[in-house]
Amino acid sequence: MAKVLIVAEHDGKTLNPSTAKCVACAASIDGAEIDIVVLAAAVGDIAAQAAEIAGVSRVLTVERAENEYPISAILAPQIAALAGDHTHVFGPSTTFGKDLMPHVAALLGVNQVSDIMSVESSHSFKRPVYAGNAIVTVEVAEGSVVVATVRVASYQAAAGGNSAAVEAASADVALPTHTRFVGLESGASDRPDLQTATSVVSGGRALGSEEDFDLIYKLADALNAGVGASRAAVDAGYCPNDMQVGQTGKIIAPDLYIAIGISGAIQHMTGIKDAGTIVAINKDEEAPIFEVADIGLVADLFKVVPELTSALS
Amino acid sequence: MDRILVGLKRVIDYNVRVQVKSDGTGVETDGVKMSINPFDEIALEEALRIKERGEANEVIAVSIGTSEAQQQLRTGLAMGADRAILVTADGYLDPLSVSRIFLSLAEKENAGLVMLGKQAIDGDNSQIAQMLAALWGRPQATFASGVTLDGDTARVVREIDAGLETVEVDLPAVISVDLRLNEPRYVKLPDIMKAKKKPLDEVALADLGIEAGPEVKELSYAPPEARQRGVMVEDVAGLVAALKDKGLA
Ligand SMILES: Cc1cc2nc3c(=O)[nH]c(=O)nc-3n(C[C@H](O)[C@H](O)[C@H](O)COP(=O)(O)OP(=O)(O)OC[C@H]3O[C@@H](n4cnc5c(N)ncnc54)[C@H](O)[C@@H]3O)c2cc1C
Numbered sequence: 071m072a073k074v075l076i077v078a079e080h081d082g083k084t085l086n087p088s089t090a091k092c093v094a095c096a097a098s099i100d101g102a103e104i105d106i107v108v109l110a111a112a113v114g115d116i117a118a119q120a121a122e123i124a125g126v127s128r129v130l131t132v133e134r135a136e137n138e139y140p141i142s143a144i145l146a147p148q149i150a151a152l153a154g155d156h157t158h159v160f161g162p163s164t165t166f167g168k169d170l171m172p173h174v175a176a177l178l179g180v181n182q183v184s185d186i187m188s189v190e191s192s193h194s195f196k197r198p199v200y201a202g203n204a205i206v207t208v209e210v211a212e213g214s215v216v217v218a219t220v221r222v223a224s225y226q227a228a229a230g231g232n233s234a235a236v237e238a239a240s241a242d243v244a245l246p247t248h249t250r251f252v253g254l255e256s257g258a259s260d261r262p263d264l265q266t267a268t269s270v271v272s273g274g275r276a277l278g279s280e281e282d283f284d285l286i287y288k289l290a291d292a293l294n295a296g297v298g299a300s301r302a303a304v305d306a307g308y309c310p311n312d313m314q315v316g317q318t319g320k321i322i323a324p325d326l327y328i329a330i331g332i333s334g335a336i337q338h339m340t341g342i343k344d345a346g347t348i349v350a351i352n353k354d355e356e357a358p359i360f361e362v363a364d365i366g367l368v369a370d371l372f373k374v375v376p377e378l379t380s381a382l383s
Numbered sequence: 384m385d386r387i388l389v390g391l392k393r394v395i396d397y398n399v400r401v402q403v404k405s406d407g408t409g410v411e412t413d414g415v416k417m418s419i420n421p422f423d424e425i426a427l428e429e430a431l432r433i434k435e436r437g438e439a440n441e442v443i444a445v446s447i448g449t450s451e452a453q454q455q456l457r458t459g460l461a462m463g464a465d466r467a468i469l470v471t472a473d474g475y476l477d478p479l480s481v482s483r484i485f486l487s488l489a490e491k492e493n494a495g496l497v498m499l500g501k502q503a504i505d506g507d508n509s510q511i512a513q514m515l516a517a518l519w520g521r522p523q524a525t526f527a528s529g530v531t532l533d534g535d536t537a538r539v540v541r542e543i544d545a546g547l548e549t550v551e552v553d554l555p556a557v558i559s560v561d562l563r564l565n566e567p568r569y570v571k572l573p574d575i576m577k578a579k580k581k582p583l584d585e586v587a588l589a590d591l592g593i594e595a596g597p598e599v600k601e602l603s604y605a606p607p608e609a610r611q612r613g614v615m616v617e618d619v620a621g622l623v624a625a626l627k628d629k630g631l632a
């Protein structure tokens with residue numbers, strides 16, 4: 071029978087929604103028993119939140135000062151030691167999980183499956199490759215532990231309402247000191263989080279400047295939406311890096327995605343494949359984004375975006 | 384630091400619209416343009432800048448694959464790498480085996496830094512740097528958008544979901560690079576000529592004595608579900624009406 075260990079993602083206080091999405095993925099393995107492991111300097115609140123996720127049997131906690139920051143060289147040996155009799159070890163395919171899970175896999179002497187988008191059987195999975203231009207079905211050898219990241223945009227978070235047992239676990243392993251956290255410069259704002267927002271408004275190179283990117287924020291605020299951007303807009307310095315959507319940015323699945331002044335390069339589109347409704351505003355009717363947009367408007371953004379903002383306010 | 388190893392993977396050029404073969408065994412590669420993985424060019428550029436600042440003595444470009452990867456290594460030499468190593472292996476190689484190859488080269492060459500791309504744009508795995516760090520027992524700093532060296536340590540700015548994180552790592556270390564780290568230089572014709580004389584050593588995988596990892600088998604390839612072209616609206620009023628129709632406004 072499958073026994074899945076999920077590594078909780080958190081910021082030291084709050085559990086990241088990616089964890090409940092990993093639970094949803096694990097729950098699609100027939101008869102899976104699901105444990106979550108929380109590694110933190112103070113596990114209390116995070117473990118309590120993890121225990122509420124439906125379908126979770128146990129929450130294992132490892133409270134250590136060294137676990138204050140998510141440094142993979144420190145977390146991975148503890149996770150490998152706790153993997154024990156689990157048949158699967160899952161983490162989210164956020165930058166946290168992408169950094170951590172291959173390290174865990176290598177310590178366990180196995181390969182890792184990146185970005186599970188669907189579970190075919192306990193050892194076989196679908197995942198995207200070539201920027202989402204192909205979907206490959208992969209199979210892990212029977213009897214080998216499955217270490218994987220879960221493509222969070224492919225799953226709805228598992229429900230709450232549970233009260234799983236919380237147990238302190240010990241992972242008595244030597245931890246390296248060769249990697250030290252120095253600081254985090256966060257673009258955090260009061261707007262809905264890009265990765266979980268139900269609506270997202272994104273701006274591209276066409277915005278032309280940091281000042282004019284404000285048009286995007288204003289429309290987003292009218293819709294209570296998260297804000298995204300193309301790589302070109304981030305590279306040009308119109309907005310911070312954590313807003314990039316796409317192959318090398320965030321993969322998101324909002325109900326509504328509004329792309330403004332974005333051409334629709336394949337590397338961008340792979341980040342919004344699972345969006346509900348895609349709206350595109352672009353002055354070039356030949357822009358590739360119109361081939362996939364559910365609603366398209368050929369227009370100059372500087373004219374129509376303020377109009378749209380006031381119509382929706 | 385003495386040496387920097389840089390991984391240069393030969394992949395389908397990022398401008399190519401990749402097509403799945405009709406028999407589902409993989410993607411079309413016949414007559415398709417191949418290039419250095421874009422992230423790897425950035426890794427090489429950064430290694431060259433470190434050397435040009437006098438902080439390293441030698442930059443070695445490494446590729447693992449068929450002998451055709453010589454092309455990408457020659458480009459790397461033309462960009463400024465001092466020498467190249469091609470580990471020849473036919474067919475699919477699992478990430479753990481690739482990481483073991485990098486480990487064996489890093490030890491043999493006594494590397495102070497191994498610089499890799501954050502992901503290869505074919506398999507989109509994003510695993511090699513992390514696995515190598517685990518096997519080597521050395522630090523990893525992934526998704527780098529800033530690298531500064533200071534004696535035996537490196538300060539790396541990492542692009543993560545929450546923003547920009549800075550870590551300090553002791554050398555030797557593994558760094559995987561993100562797109563905004565730098566803009567790779569263009570290769571000039573005289574450099575291409577010069578590169579022909581630089582050493583490019585070939586080693587057969589079998590001669591490295593590396594045990595293959597337990598494989599993750601690729602069963603079949605399929606094209607993704609395609610999205611359909613939707614409706615075009617004339618103006619903002621039309622757009623708002625269409626959104627209301629879908630219950631989105
Ligand atoms: C390895 C790799 C990874 C990448 N990863 C990503 C990624 O994760 N995310 C990403 O976004 N990109 C990524 N890219 C870059 C991608 O290929 C494109 O270059 C990028 O998405 C283009 O951004 P853009 O659409 O804003 O700019 P452009 O392609 O320049 O498009 C601008 C659009 O704005 C329109 N426009 C101009 N003026 C106006 C106006 N006044 N009103 C309305 N419309 C106007 C134009 O018609 C045009 O369609 C990656 C590239 C590589 C090589």
Ligand SMILES: Nc1ncnc2c1ncn2[C@@H]1O[C@H](COP(=O)(O)O)[C@@H](O)[C@H]1O
Nearest residue numbers: 390391447499500502503508509510511
């Ligand atoms: N066959 C290869 N040859 C050279 N470098 C490689 C190879 N495979 C992976 N790499 C390096 O490892 C990085 C990450 O690859 P991956 O983990 O496969 O996405 C790439 O950007 C390369 O720098």
